[in-house]
Amino acid sequence: ADGLKCEPGETYIMNVMVSGHPYWVPVYQGFKQAAEAFGCKTVFSGTPDYDITKQIASFEQDMVKQPAGILLHPMQADPFIEPINRAIDSGTEIVTFAADSPKSNRTSYITSDNLAEAKFAAEEIVKQVGDSAEYAVLENPGQSNHDLRVTALISYMEEHYPNMKLVGRQATNQDSNAAYRATGSILQANPNLAALWIPEAGSAEGAVAAVLEAEAKVLIMHADVTPTTLEHIKAGNIHMALNPNQGMQGFMGFMATFLAAHSDVFDPFNDYKVSGYNPVQIPYVDNGFAVITKDNADSFDLNVYMEGRDPS
Amino acid sequence: MEDAVSLTGAPENKSPEVSFIHRLLRMRETGLIAIILVLFIVMSFASPYFLTWVNMRAMVMAFAVEGIVVVGMTILLISGGIDLSVGSVTALAMVIAGWLFLNGVDPWVASAISIAACTGIGAFMGFFVTRVGLHHFIVSLAIMVIARGACLLGTGGRPLGLFTLPPEFKFIGQGSIGPIPVVIIIFLAVVIGFDFMLRRTTLFRKVFYTGSNEKAAAYSGIRTKRVIFFTTTLCSALCGVAGIIYMARFGSAQPTFGIGMELNVIAAAVIGGASLKGGSGTIFGAILGAVLLSVVSSSLALLDVSVYWQDIIRGSILLTAVSIDHYLVKKRA
Amino acid sequence: MEDAVSLTGAPENKSPEVSFIHRLLRMRETGLIAIILVLFIVMSFASPYFLTWVNMRAMVMAFAVEGIVVVGMTILLISGGIDLSVGSVTALAMVIAGWLFLNGVDPWVASAISIAACTGIGAFMGFFVTRVGLHHFIVSLAIMVIARGACLLGTGGRPLGLFTLPPEFKFIGQGSIGPIPVVIIIFLAVVIGFDFMLRRTTLFRKVFYTGSNEKAAAYSGIRTKRVIFFTTTLCSALCGVAGIIYMARFGSAQPTFGIGMELNVIAAAVIGGASLKGGSGTIFGAILGAVLLSVVSSSLALLDVSVYWQDIIRGSILLTAVSIDHYLVKKRA
Amino acid sequence: MTDDVILKISNLSKSFGPVRALKGVDFELRQGEIHALAGENGAGKSTLMNVIDGILQPDSGEILFDGVPVRIASPAMAQKLGVGFVHQETALCPDVSVAENIFMATTNASRSLLMNYRTLEQKAAEVLGELVDINPATLVRDLSISHQQLVEIAKALTLDCRVLILDEPTAALTEKEAQILFRIMRRLADKGISIIYISHRMVEIFDNCDRVSVFRDGQYITTRNVSEITPDDVVNAMVGRVIDELYPRKQTEAERSDEIILNVRNLNERSRFRDVSFQLRKGEILGLAGLIGAGRSEIVKGICQLEGEVSGEVALNGKTLSLSSYQDSIAEGIVYLSEDRKGDGIFLDMPIAGNVSALKPEQVANGFGLILRQKEESQAEALGARLNLKYGSLTDPVSSLSGGNQQKVAIAKMLSVNPKLIFLDEPTRGVDVGAKAEIHRILRNLAASGVGILVISSELPELIGVCDRVLVVREGRISGEVTGDRMTEENIMHLASVGGAQAAIQ
Numbered sequence A: 001a002d003g004l005k006c007e008p009g010e011t012y013i014m015n016v017m018v019s020g021h022p023y024w025v026p027v028y029q030g031f032k033q034a035a036e037a038f039g040c041k042t043v044f045s046g047t048p049d050y051d052i053t054k055q056i057a058s059f060e061q062d063m064v065k066q067p068a069g070i071l072l073h074p075m076q077a078d079p080f081i082e083p084i085n086r087a088i089d090s091g092t093e094i095v096t097f098a099a100d101s102p103k104s105n106r107t108s109y110i111t112s113d114n115l116a117e118a119k120f121a122a123e124e125i126v127k128q129v130g131d132s133a134e135y136a137v138l139e140n141p142g143q144s145n146h147d148l149r150v151t152a153l154i155s156y157m158e159e160h161y162p163n164m165k166l167v168g169r170q171a172t173n174q175d176s177n178a179a180y181r182a183t184g185s186i187l188q189a190n191p192n193l194a195a196l197w198i199p200e201a202g203s204a205e206g207a208v209a210a211v212l213e214a215e216a217k218v219l220i221m222h223a224d225v226t227p228t229t230l231e232h233i234k235a236g237n238i239h240m241a242l243n244p245n246q247g248m249q250g251f252m253g254f255m256a257t258f259l260a261a262h263s264d265v266f267d268p269f270n271d272y273k274v275s276g277y278n279p280v281q282i283p284y285v286d287n288g289f290a291v292i293t294k295d296n297a298d299s300f301d302l303n304v305y306m307e308g309r310d311p312s
Numbered sequence B, C: 001m002e003d004a005v006s007l008t009g010a011p012e013n014k015s016p017e018v019s020f021i022h023r024l025l026r027m028r029e030t031g032l033i034a035i036i037l038v039l040f041i042v043m044s045f046a047s048p049y050f051l052t053w054v055n056m057r058a059m060v061m062a063f064a065v066e067g068i069v070v071v072g073m074t075i076l077l078i079s080g081g082i083d084l085s086v087g088s089v090t091a092l093a094m095v096i097a098g099w100l101f102l103n104g105v106d107p108w109v110a111s112a113i114s115i116a117a118c119t120g121i122g123a124f125m126g127f128f129v130t131r132v133g134l135h136h137f138i139v140s141l142a143i144m145v146i147a148r149g150a151c152l153l154g155t156g157g158r159p160l161g162l163f164t165l166p167p168e169f170k171f172i173g174q175g176s177i178g179p180i181p182v183v184i185i186i187f188l189a190v191v192i193g194f195d196f197m198l199r200r201t202t203l204f205r206k207v208f209y210t211g212s213n214e215k216a217a218a219y220s221g222i223r224t225k226r227v228i229f230f231t232t233t234l235c236s237a238l239c240g241v242a243g244i245i246y247m248a249r250f251g252s253a254q255p256t257f258g259i260g261m262e263l264n265v266i267a268a269a270v271i272g273g274a275s276l277k278g279g280s281g282t283i284f285g286a287i288l289g290a291v292l293l294s295v296v297s298s299s300l301a302l303l304d305v306s307v308y309w310q311d312i313i314r315g316s317i318l319l320t321a322v323s324i325d326h327y328l329v330k331k332r333a
Numbered sequence D: 001m002t003d004d005v006i007l008k009i010s011n012l013s014k015s016f017g018p019v020r021a022l023k024g025v026d027f028e029l030r031q032g033e034i035h036a037l038a039g040e041n042g043a044g045k046s047t048l049m050n051v052i053d054g055i056l057q058p059d060s061g062e063i064l065f066d067g068v069p070v071r072i073a074s075p076a077m078a079q080k081l082g083v084g085f086v087h088q089e090t091a092l093c094p095d096v097s098v099a100e101n102i103f104m105a106t107t108n109a110s111r112s113l114l115m116n117y118r119t120l121e122q123k124a125a126e127v128l129g130e131l132v133d134i135n136p137a138t139l140v141r142d143l144s145i146s147h148q149q150l151v152e153i154a155k156a157l158t159l160d161c162r163v164l165i166l167d168e169p170t171a172a173l174t175e176k177e178a179q180i181l182f183r184i185m186r187r188l189a190d191k192g193i194s195i196i197y198i199s200h201r202m203v204e205i206f207d208n209c210d211r212v213s214v215f216r217d218g219q220y221i222t223t224r225n226v227s228e229i230t231p232d233d234v235v236n237a238m239v240g241r242v243i244d245e246l247y248p249r250k251q252t253e254a255e256r257s258d259e260i261i262l263n264v265r266n267l268n269e270r271s272r273f274r275d276v277s278f279q280l281r282k283g284e285i286l287g288l289a290g291l292i293g294a295g296r297s298e299i300v301k302g303i304c305q306l307e308g309e310v311s312g313e314v315a316l317n318g319k320t321l322s323l324s325s326y327q328d329s330i331a332e333g334i335v336y337l338s339e340d341r342k343g344d345g346i347f348l349d350m351p352i353a354g355n356v357s358a359l360k361p362e363q364v365a366n367g368f369g370l371i372l373r374q375k376e377e378s379q380a381e382a383l384g385a386r387l388n389l390k391y392g393s394l395t396d397p398v399s400s401l402s403g404g405n406q407q408k409v410a411i412a413k414m415l416s417v418n419p420k421l422i423f424l425d426e427p428t429r430g431v432d433v434g435a436k437a438e439i440h441r442i443l444r445n446l447a448a449s450g451v452g453i454l455v456i457s458s459e460l461p462e463l464i465g466v467c468d469r470v471l472v473v474r475e476g477r478i479s480g481e482v483t484g485d486r487m488t489e490e491n492i493m494h495l496a497s498v499g500g501a502q503a504a505i506q
């Protein structure tokens, strides 16, 4: 090969579940930007459904096309072990992002540090409402990154601020209407509620509507962002959002995949030749997160960002 | 196995001796009302916040908009149909109106266009059901997928922020007239209006006839296909209305809104006595069904029951309540 | 409006002149087969990868396990029932078996217990339907919620990693005999076995009688409640089997598995000619319905169609295919 | 009656796939006449009526209304032309009240926006009043099949029609209601309304109609004035031969046995019947007579545990039975043929062969419980041939058969097992004369071979013709018994309506 450059037709695929979700859009932009820099082709693939068998099928169909590498968001860790290993055996390098399959042979994992997010959120809440107040969380049981954001925040509070009282914990599963309902009830039961932590933006939209309606003074913090929550941040209804650096996730995702596919440029001091694994192993990359407040909200308008860019 | 026979959809026996109380007891809905009352009493002991005005208001707000869809679904069920696309179509209503608004159309005009579009979707389904002869289930399933796709396409998968909606428009979703939220007023108007029409107007009686025995209705000269076309269209149109109100409430249009709504809505109607085979059901009962589901959810949240137990308890209460209701209905028969 | 009458569940006219071809043409499923064939031909031109062995394998693997649930659902539909809980119960099967395994139970024993538990859930639903007299829809909706709650409770919402499952157990989910994956072999065995039984055995004939006219069946001396109890239980038991295979295939138990599966499964059966009113349907047809859905999804993914268009195209193809099939069935009748 | 032709049909054909139901038929209806249609089961009578009512579209041919060619696209259009139709199979909405059912067409056509239930029920009560005493507010699903038939008739009577079609309206009615109906028909005819009357009962045709048209195998045969011909002529035209013997020979004195097959003692059901005791002897055919709603069906269903909570003693062949379900009853060899063929007698969507085998699919299966298609079909074929069943293919759904042929399928189902005791509730409902005679002969042979036969029928001539002994039921009690010479319509009617136990004629 001619240094770090793609052969004509060399293709990299990004495979996700619920592929219509806006979260992937900036990630894929980062992926594409990196790919263009190296003259590589990219494809966005996956399944529109929340269905692991369908995602595996789409992943296997990606494999049929013999791409150089796949940046994969595995819906579940273990079910992907065997497909990932099979892909690598057939010459397609795999890197995971935002969710991992640690027991597989994927070469890298790019993600936000959910623990760091949770810790940051906890500190911010305490800074705003003091260290002896009531707070509540909405959650989405079953989705690992959302779970982690919630459980980590709760245990951080327990450990460092024992006077912070968790008074409500409702599953709203990214459904704004469910969140509207649940928040309404939490507010009824806890007139002294001071803060609300929400691990994703869909529920935040419903929660803020309920808080506004009840005219309660509750500090709302959430992860991710949507145009609506952005507006609420600008208007001061939502205090702050923590948004994973999606562009970096995609960009680094591509880099890791590309490097794995072009590992021939790298001859490290270790046993990779005899053991037969890819020499470009990057166990973990933190893509970081951005803190969105009233002041910087304007930079996070996805619609503005996407203007003039091709989504696919 | 047989579905409960709804008596209230039909005129009551009005012989003079039959007192009001007696009639109340004979009503299909009495059992449900009793069950809901029991839940209320239990809850008012369990939580001091339950019986507050604010909580009641919040509880009604939580199901009011969906309640409008329940009305449409009940009427459709009575005519013998079913609609799985309600969630997607409601979301699409938000997306269409939101998109138009962001592209400079006046929000009221945008809403009207959006409701018209949903009505069109209903008509499209009605066409496939009545002219092509497919089953409601499969047609509305396809439309459910297509409408969701259209939501994605119209938004690029990203929720549309509609923060700039004028306040007089947001008023329909967020405002109050006196102490009563506008949403609840709209909801009550829809419910009372359609309940009345369904019981009393010749037009809606045909819906019962068609659902009860399509052939018999056709033999009596009723254009049953038109009736089914009408109920199918009406249900989608009401989804459109609900979508607009949601948009005004949340100030956004979410392409993923309403996933799974269809089961909730159908469940409410069925709990309230509607038969999936058509021919019976009442708006009043269906709304009671929605109230029951909502009270249970709210109560669990209010009592801060562990998330991991909530579903189990919710399902069990549902099963118990429906069994008791069924027992009461059967006993009275 | 009327559902197509399935003729293949019953014996064909076998006067000697009626050739094999003629019989094939008269079969309910011929239209579907033709539609699927057309899709295959179009796809093999559209994508060089389509007709590869790996792609075919991936496509079959994508619906094989769900296909086992489709079998149970079809039989239940024929008897006049419906089951919304299939997705949750399948997930629960994974969770129970996984939890037991992690607590030291032999995986085969754990699987047996788990399947037994699912069968028990089916029996529980059967009880509410046949003894209490509730409708399948509402009972299975409640169980859907309860079983999902039980999944969350049993796992704390996190998938159970079962990497340590012994290889001979994983074999049923991941192994192959020759070039054919074990999953596909199991799937074919279930499909062929039940298809044969449904067409030929007196036991399953009673399922048709019951679904076709429950009262007439009772008047023919069939214990219809037992039949319905049986089909309800069987469907859940097959969910249990599917759950175990999924567990072996994925090496994990996922509490959120199978959300929305019910619609897919029912759609497959209905596309394949099963009537939601009971009394008609075939396993073969239902599996063809599943194949159709799966081929469409796979094709869109393979062609790199924009996700924003995928749903729209998928829904449209579904609607078109069902309309064509309906037209063909009607024309032959 | 005038000679003005109001409806004229010429050269009309209609096929269902390979089945040619109507082959170029002609038909003429004059104003104010009562015009009977006769023909074997499957001759095409109902099909022709469905064409006139716009339910079916003809393949070819012409319909002239008042001399003007019309295309009747729907029942709604037929209604506008003034056609009223009482269907062979009741078509009512089970979930709504009797009153609403009766005025469904009126409601549909009405310009008023709101329902007026009070007037609706009052008017319904008026219409019903003449026919039967039913509360107009009851839901139709709670009515017995014969009451439903009356509602169906009442429904047609409210129409402001010029042509009234009655397709076997009396099949489920007893003499009393039938007579009322005939009176009403005559009154309408006198007002100038034309009536098409379909029946397999020659007596009715000859007593009440002006002209009769005969159809055979989808072909029009002839139209004659009733006064000019005899029932035998009609039957001859229908079947193509004379049926010499309408009823089989009865049991002779010598054949009479004292052996008791069924012994029922003090049977009670909370609300439906009381103190029912009777015996069925070997070799005899026992009849149950009574007015609509007298409780005949209830008693029989009670015995075989199909309905109600019954107390009392039932003994079969000397052995006291303790039945707790209909399955037990079948296991003992007791079967019941339902009066409601569409509701609980047949599986409309299932193939003919599958219907016939439904009572005991094991019979057509091998040792492993596998149904043998060949065996199943030959069973249906054999029984079908015996009952003169007309069908295209044994794999066709029963819904494609004519009403009478559906009834034959229901009977074939009963005969397919070899029961010890058969209860037949209106067994020949809608069955043509030829097949009826055949069914009677089969019943007689079964009785002679030791099978217990109990027949419920609303057609008194049939009971009298077939049974050796008739029990009369009135208001849930057995009010008497008639045998031999005493078995006359008058005696039975007397016991059924006014006579008490003391009036028993023994």
Ligand SMILES: Nc1ncnc2c1ncn2[C@@H]1O[C@H](COP(=O)(O)OP(=O)(O)OP(=O)(O)O)[C@@H](O)[C@H]1O
Residues within 6 Å of the ligand: D016, D019, D020, D021, D039, D040, D041, D042, D043, D044, D045, D046, D047, D048, D088, D390, D391, D392, D399, D400, D401, D402, D403, D404, D405, D430, D432
């Ligand atoms: N829907 C249908 N599909 C197929 N064949 C049909 C259908 N309806 C009627 N037929 C056939 O048409 C022929 C005429 O039937 P029709 O019902 O008119 O007879 P009918 O004279 O009314 O007999 P009956 O005295 O038994 O009521 C029969 O051979 C019947 O099998």
Ligand SMILES: Nc1ncnc2c1ncn2[C@@H]1O[C@H](COP(=O)(O)OP(=O)(O)OP(=O)(O)O)[C@@H](O)[C@H]1O
Residues within 6 Å of the ligand: D142, D143, D144, D145, D146, D147, D172, D272, D290, D291, D292, D293, D294, D295, D296, D297, D298, D299, D339, D458
């Ligand atoms: N499901 C039911 N619920 C309540 N009462 C019923 C029910 N079915 C029948 N009855 C009543 O039981 C009585 C006996 O009815 P049954 O059908 O046995 O009469 P029958 O003598 O067979 O007359 P026919 O069958 O001609 O109407 C009637 O008064 C009838 O209204």
Ligand SMILES: [Mg+2]
Residues within 6 Å of the ligand: D045, D046, D047, D088, D167, D402, D403, D404
């Ligand atoms: Mg007929």
Ligand SMILES: [Mg+2]
Residues within 6 Å of the ligand: D296, D297, D298, D339, D425
């Ligand atoms: Mg009777």
